[in-house]
Amino acid sequence: MLPKERMLAAMEHREGDRVPVGELASDFEMTERVLGHPTYYRSKWREYKAEWEGRREDVAASYSRDIVDLARTLEWDFLVVPLVPARRHVYPKPEMLGEYRWRDASGKVWQYSPDSGGHAMLIEAPPMNVADIVLPKDFQVDESRLEAIAAAVRALGDTHFVVGRLPECTFPWDLTIGMEDFLMRMITQREFVQRATEAAVRQGEAWAAAMCDLGVDAVIECTDYCDNFGPMMGPKLFREFILPGIRRLGKVAHSKGKYFLKHTDGNTWAILDDMIAAGIDGWQGIQPSIGMDLKALKEKYCGKLCLFGGVNNETLIAGTPAEVMEEVEYAFRYAAPGGGYVLASGNTLQIGTKYENYVAMRKAARQFGTYPIVLPEVNCPGRPLSPVRPTDS
Secondary structure (H helix, E strand, C coil): CCCCHHHHHHCCCCCCCEEEEECCCECCHHHHHHHHCCCCCCCCHHHHHHCCCCCCCHHHHHHHHHHHHHHHCCCEEEECCCCCCCCCCCCCCCEEECCEEEECCCCCCCCCCCCCCCCCCCCCCCCCCCCHCCCCCCCCCCCCHHHHHHHHHHCCCCEEEEEECCCCCCCCCCCCCCCCHHCCEEEEECCHHHHHHHHHHHHHHHHHHHHHHCCCCEECCCCCCEEECCCCCCCHHHHHHHHHHHHHHHHHHHHHCCCCEEEEECCCCCHHHHHHHHHHCCCECCCCCCCCCCHHHHHHHCCCCCCEEEEEEEEHHHCHHHHHHHHHHHHHHHHHCCCCEEEEEEECEEECCCHHHHHHHHHHHHEEEEECCCCCCCCCCCCCCCCCCCCCC
């Protein structure tokens, strides 16, 4: 089967020739190890500096080339392609407040940690009220930001399952006032949260339509809602403020004949039923080590939700190849039969992921992943914990 056919079988809850594989993203460390040359793709500080210095075309070209090459080299069945920086006449430089701290043109202060290699974090935002939020009546997408997605569709659209990554828009704390204040205003200033979310979702709808029109097979929205214990805002506020946006994005994708995928890591037991009812077709971000056990997920959502995940990121980073293969075997034993399952890490190929561990993951996919799934009757504990299902509060 072609990679696209393999993925379509999984999305339709059918068994293909083997379990499909892929990743939401790969940080620059792993990408450079695989491809053998530097990349701007998810290079964080290097990418930020390049854009400030007016080298946006280099960044966009790297994304367009390197994501496709990763999918080919690692034999992924699906690839997720984000927006690239917009083409501008002038590329404003931020006000540097420290070696890795800066204030952007909107007044937001960001901090990057070279030790962790993660994304820059919003640490300070200027005051903002309801009147400061403009609702776009007819948001026009900037087509220059779609360049990498268009390149992926041209290169692999006939053979692979191409997913367009939407800007995060259903919980827009980083577009406004920061997470802590945004969560507080869900209680104290509901109108602010409603208006901010409405403005972001309208833009997300426009981006979803544009990506679908380019020829992707699915779109994915990647806002995180949960920590290790459940939704940060609680299930009730999630349903009030966030769930309507998920439903609207799904409607756009489905109206175009495409799939709608959702990423959110953490413990999602309390909101999974809601997201499925809202129209998500697949969920990526499964962390078995915090209670998102694939066996329990498959038993409850078989035929309702395509599951993407199975290997804990902490195992890929700090574990051994044997431990990685054990987790793949557990996932295949309990989640793969009948289809509706795609092998992936619990998040992305993060900084610190051992190359030999990811090689072991790919080896296990080939060794255990051919349908029908037949595994030896041996101890296969994996790394699951008992599912933790937070109370509905």
